[in-house]
Amino acid sequence: MNPADLRYDKEHEWVRVEGDTAVIGISDFAQDQLGEVVYVDLPSVGDVLAVGETFGEIESVKSVSELFAPVSGTVVEVNDELDSAPESINSDAYGAGWMVKIKLADPAELDGLMSSVEYDAFVANEA
Amino acid sequence: MTEGLLRTPLYEEHLALGARMVPFAGFEMPVQYAGIIDEHRAVRTSAGVFDVCHMAEFRVFGFEAFDALQGLVTNDLHKIDEMSKAVYTVMCDEAGGIIDDLIVYHTGDLEYLIIANASNRAVDAEWIAAHLPEGVEFVDESDRTGLIALQGPEAVRIITELAGEEPPARFHIAEARLDESIPVLLARTGYTGEDGVEIVCAATDAAAVWRLLLSFAEVSPCGLGARDTLRLEMGYPLHGTDMDRSIDPISAGLSWVVSMKKADFIGRDVLAAIKEAGPERKLVGLNVSEGVPRHGYPVLHDGVEVGTVASGTFSPNLEHGIATAYVPSALAEPGTCLEITARRKNVSATVVRPPFVTHTSLSA
Numbered sequence: 001m002n003p004a005d006l007r008y009d010k011e012h013e014w015v016r017v018e019g020d021t022a023v024i025g026i027s028d029f030a031q032d033q034l035g036e037v038v039y040v041d042l043p044s045v046g047d048v049l050a051v052g053e054t055f056g057e058i059e060s061v062k063s064v065s066e067l068f069a070p071v072s073g074t075v076v077e078v079n080d081e082l083d084s085a086p087e088s089i090n091s092d093a094y095g096a097g098w099m100v101k102i103k104l105a106d107p108a109e110l111d112g113l114m115s116s117v118e119y120d121a122f123v124a125n126e127a
Numbered sequence: 128m129t130e131g132l133l134r135t136p137l138y139e140e141h142l143a144l145g146a147r148m149v150p151f152a153g154f155e156m157p158v159q160y161a162g163i164i165d166e167h168r169a170v171r172t173s174a175g176v177f178d179v180c181h182m183a184e185f186r187v188f189g190f191e192a193f194d195a196l197q198g199l200v201t202n203d204l205h206k207i208d209e210m211s212k213a214v215y216t217v218m219c220d221e222a223g224g225i226i227d228d229l230i231v232y233h234t235g236d237l238e239y240l241i242i243a244n245a246s247n248r249a250v251d252a253e254w255i256a257a258h259l260p261e262g263v264e265f266v267d268e269s270d271r272t273g274l275i276a277l278q279g280p281e282a283v284r285i286i287t288e289l290a291g292e293e294p295p296a297r298f299h300i301a302e303a304r305l306d307e308s309i310p311v312l313l314a315r316t317g318y319t320g321e322d323g324v325e326i327v328c329a330a331t332d333a334a335a336v337w338r339l340l341l342s343f344a345e346v347s348p349c350g351l352g353a354r355d356t357l358r359l360e361m362g363y364p365l366h367g368t369d370m371d372r373s374i375d376p377i378s379a380g381l382s383w384v385v386s387m388k389k390a391d392f393i394g395r396d397v398l399a400a401i402k403e404a405g406p407e408r409k410l411v412g413l414n415v416s417e418g419v420p421r422h423g424y425p426v427l428h429d430g431v432e433v434g435t436v437a438s439g440t441f442s443p444n445l446e447h448g449i450a451t452a453y454v455p456s457a458l459a460e461p462g463t464c465l466e467i468t469a470r471r472k473n474v475s476a477t478v479v480r481p482p483f484v485t486h487t488s489l490s491a
């Protein structure tokens with residue numbers, strides 16, 4: 001169910017590696033747990049994030065959750081479309097719902113993330 | 128998580144509909160089915176049905192029932208002298224603190240039905256029973272009573288079809304039979320700002336009523352999530368969040384349910400003094416520029432904390448955050464600019480007089 005070409009962390013973020021850049025979003029499981037997303041607070045281009053650091057917030061009608069950087073690096077692009085269409089995170093968590101692109105500071109950090117198979121098992125335990 | 132929680136007669140219906148269940152007021156309740164925003168919009172544009180069987184129903188009757196209740200609640204029950212009428216009120220303690228908010232229905236000769244919040248059932252029952260004179264009967268009928276709300280611009284047409292006659296007028300209650308078989312009371316009341324009814328029935332009939340309503344394609348099942356966004360858009364206070372025993376109804380913006388014309392009632396002296404002097408703090412509405420305000424977020428004026436958010440949510444109709452908060456009366460004027468500390472940053476919040484949403488099937 002979770003795309004095999006992505007890596008995942010325990011905070012339910014996903015990472016798609018494109019060269020030296022990591023595209024980051026939240027998983028389908030996470031969006032389902034949150035419910036309809038109504039607001040996303042994202043960092044700015046140029047912000048430097050350390051792995052595990054809070055880089056934003058995501059709000060549904062009922063709850064608010066922090067977003068944690070799954071890898072370290074510098075923000076090179078932010079999905080501004082989410083300002084006007086945060087519901088993309090619900091409808092297309094792995095596509096239009098992407099949040100930020102980070103220039104990887106240390107590609108070795110990717111080894112600490114889960115494969116889709118590992119993440120499927122992780123989610124099965126949480127559900 | 129579900130240990131020790133009660134279930135309404137509709138529990139199995141919720142599971143069958145794929146509801147997400149959460150603990151609320153000691154019950155396992157549906158918070159959403161399709162999604163809060165879709166359900167909210169269904170109620171604003173068509174019709175939604177809510178399981179409110181968890182709420183408390185008390186019956187009070189006897190020759191002195193009127194006088195006894197008149198002494199217990201703040202509103203003037205002469206407004207419901209005529210049988211079948213209903214009135215919204217609060218019930219206060221001697222210090223003017225709000226024990227609960229209630230709707231009192233004049234259901235029969237010398238007889239009243241009270242619908243109260245589920246979370247206050249035990250406290251209300253004890254308080255009311257303790258203040259009734261001998262000869263006035265008090266029966267807690269909550270366990271054997273079902274309550275289902277049908278709300279929205281299509282609600283009256285649908286219930287008319289099911290009952291074979293128009294439901295009673297706004298803030299009235301009347302007997303009816305649904306589908307020519309199920310005996311119910313139809314109360315033209317609600318908590319959404321839309322027209323509609325609250326259907327009182329035997330708990331054993333609740334599932335049948337629920338299914339009848341959902342047999343209409345225009346009706347969506349709605350959970351507590353949408354119930355909260357709908358009521359907050361109207362500025363309807365929620366006991367336990369917008370008011371409690373530490374708060375009086377004048378400060379809570381409920382002066383209109385406190386009648387100083389009637390003789391003594393519990394809390395009258397304190398409330399008269401507050402009304403005379405003006406409350407120190409008032410519950411205000413806030414339109415919020417970004418993010419979603421939540422219960423407990425600090426409210427600031429010129430950088431100084433002046434209150435906290437009572438209720439906060441995202442308004443599906445307005446598509447921005449809305450909140451209520453207690454602030455000093457000097458800052459309660461509509462248009463006053465405040466700020467809310469939403470976790471890591473401050474966002475601007477403008478005082479408004481609720482309702483936040485003004486065009487509904489009730490206002491039309």
